[in-house]
Amino acid sequence: MTTNAGPRQGPLAGLRVLEFASIGPGPHCAMLLADMGAEVLRIEREGGNGWPNPVADRGRSVLVLDIRSEAGRARCLELADQADVLIEGFRPGVMERLGLGPELLRARNPRLVYGRMTGWGQSGPLAGAAGHDINYIALTGALAAIGGGAGTAIPPLNLVGDFGGGSLFLAFGIMTALWERERSGQGQVVDAAIVDGVSSLMSFFAGGTLSLAREHNLLGGAAPHYRCYTCADGREIAVGPLEPQFYRELLERIDAPASVYEGREDPANWAAHAQCLAALFASRPQAEWCALLEGSDACFAPVLALDEAPLHPHLQARGVYQELDGRLQVAPAPRLSRTPGQARPSVRLDADAPVWGERAG
Numbered sequence: 001m002t003t004n005a006g007p008r009q010g011p012l013a014g015l016r017v018l019e020f021a022s023i024g025p026g027p028h029c030a031m032l033l034a035d036m037g038a039e040v041l042r043i044e045r046e047g048g049n050g051w052p053n054p055v056a057d058r059g060r061s062v063l064v065l066d067i068r069s070e071a072g073r074a075r076c077l078e079l080a081d082q083a084d085v086l087i088e089g090f091r092p093g094v095m096e097r098l099g100l101g102p103e104l105l106r107a108r109n110p111r112l113v114y115g116r117m118t119g120w121g122q123s124g125p126l127a128g129a130a131g132h133d134i135n136y137i138a139l140t141g142a143l144a145a146i147g148g149g150a151g152t153a154i155p156p157l158n159l160v161g162d163f164g165g166g167s168l169f170l171a172f173g174i175m176t177a178l179w180e181r182e183r184s185g186q187g188q189v190v191d192a193a194i195v196d197g198v199s200s201l202m203s204f205f206a207g208g209t210l211s212l213a214r215e216h217n218l219l220g221g222a223a224p225h226y227r228c229y230t231c232a233d234g235r236e237i238a239v240g241p242l243e244p245q246f247y248r249e250l251l252e253r254i255d256a257p258a259s260v261y262e263g264r265e266d267p268a269n270w271a272a273h274a275q276c277l278a279a280l281f282a283s284r285p286q287a288e289w290c291a292l293l294e295g296s297d298a299c300f301a302p303v304l305a306l307d308e309a310p311l312h313p314h315l316q317a318r319g320v321y322q323e324l325d326g327r328l329q330v331a332p333a334p335r336l337s338r339t340p341g342q343a344r345p346s347v348r349l350d351a352d353a354p355v356w357g358e359r360a361g
Contacts, residue, residue: 008357010037010332010341015084015178016356018043018076019060020067022089023051024133024158025166025194026117030087032171034059035332035341038085039357042346043067043076055329060346063355073099080105080112082356084187085174089117092127102189112187113177117170119161121193133161136194140165142202145212145220165197216267218242224274225250225264228303235286236303237293239277250298254280254289 007013015038019030034040040060045067065072077100080086086105088095095101102114119136120126134155137143142161147154170192177188210218221227225247228236241247244264251261260276263269281289286302293300304312310321310328322331325345332341349355 008037008039008342008344009339010035011336011339013037013339015039016082017041017085017087018079018083020086020088020090020095021045021049022087022117023049024089024162025170025192026087026089027053027056028163028167029115029117029170029174031056031059032167033085033174035343036336037339037341041079041083041355043079054325054327058324058329058346059344061355062346062348064348064351067098067100076100077105077108079355081109083109083112084178085113085115087115087117087170087174092116092118092122106187106189110186111181113174113181113190114187115170115174115190115192117166117192119166119194121195122191133158133194136165137161137198140195140198140202141205141212142198145205145214145217147214147220160201161194161198165199165201166192166194169197169200222267222270224260224270224277227274229278229281231281231286231289232283233285233287237281237286237289238301238303239299241297241299246297246299249296250293250300253292253296253298256280 012033015033017030017033017038017040019026019040019042021027021042021044030040030042035058042057042060042062043065044062046064065075067073067076080100088100096103102112102116106112106114116122118127119131119133120129134143137155137160138153143153143155145153146156146160170190173190173192177190181187205212212220214220215222217223219226226240226242228238230236239250241250247264248261250256251258254277256277260273264273289300290302294302309315315321319331321328322343323329324343329343332343335341
């Protein structure tokens with residue numbers, strides 16, 4: 001296929017995004033923009049980046065270029081001249097060495113919003129160092145708080161760093177810059193650093209009174225009323241009745257002894273209470289606990305594997321997953337009432353094919 005034909009729908013229809021292929025948060029941010037109607041053109045090297053992902057890579061046109069060559073650089077400059085947004089995820093200084101840095105590109109296209117996605121940021125003593133999600137969340141205090149009781153910290157996939165503190169903050173930064181551009185007519189550089197984003201995510205804890213010490217961490221799995229338990233069939237369930245009335249409902253529904261409610265706020269009681277609840281939950285299989293607790297105010301959910309989640313009646317009823325190119329994929333989020341987003345497949349462009357489509361409106 002040579003074109004990404006067909007009308008786009010969503011609030012960002014008509015927005016042109018030039019994405020330089022990377023891994024992790026950059027592609028996820030571009031997917032979010034594409035789902036909301038933006039026209040995303042990915043510049044990719046021959047053979048790809050080694051991390052193909054048919055879900056996160058959806059919604060683009062893909063053009064293979066050697067950006068280290070004069071011809072490739074010239075084509076990139078031409079494309080950036082017509083773009084609204086650029087996304088790149090290289091280490092600081094790489095785009096400048098390629099002759100594609102923000103100063104040059106914004107001199108040619110002053111309206112360009114230049115989105116830079118890194119772990120450490122564009123400045124600081126670690127800016128040029130290699131790193132991954134686990135390193136960024138370790139430095140910001142997030143990783144130390146994750147993991148119940150004894151043992152080392154547990155990396156929460158790369159949800160907190162790459163995506164929570166990375167792609168979502170990059171998307172937010174791009175949208176704020178676009179909003180400001182409506183008044184000034186000028187683009188700007190968005191320095192989206194994962195360490196900045198995760199630090200912002202941690203502001204709830206930095207400004208609150210909750211202890212992050214693992215043995216006292218209410219939201220980290222130490223409390224008996226906010227953790228997972230193993231059932232008789234080896235499956236797990238998650239309970240989170242933080243409020244007293246919700247906790248009381250849970251205990252009443254599972255016929256727990258009254259002593260488990262007494263002193264619930266004192267961490268000194270948590271180990272004994274958790275042991276009692278663990279024995280109760282181990283007495284029945286997961287399905288029975290679902291039948292008893294799901295849909296109640298006990299703050300309950302089964303722990304499902306990723307391939308099981310699309311089958312749950314609640315996610316099915318909301319259409320959280322949809323089929324695209326013969327594969328089940330998550331639907332665009334969030335949902336808009338008047339101009340909803342749309343998941344679209346990616347297409348690879350021929351070298352001489354038309355690139356940008358017509359502007360909306």
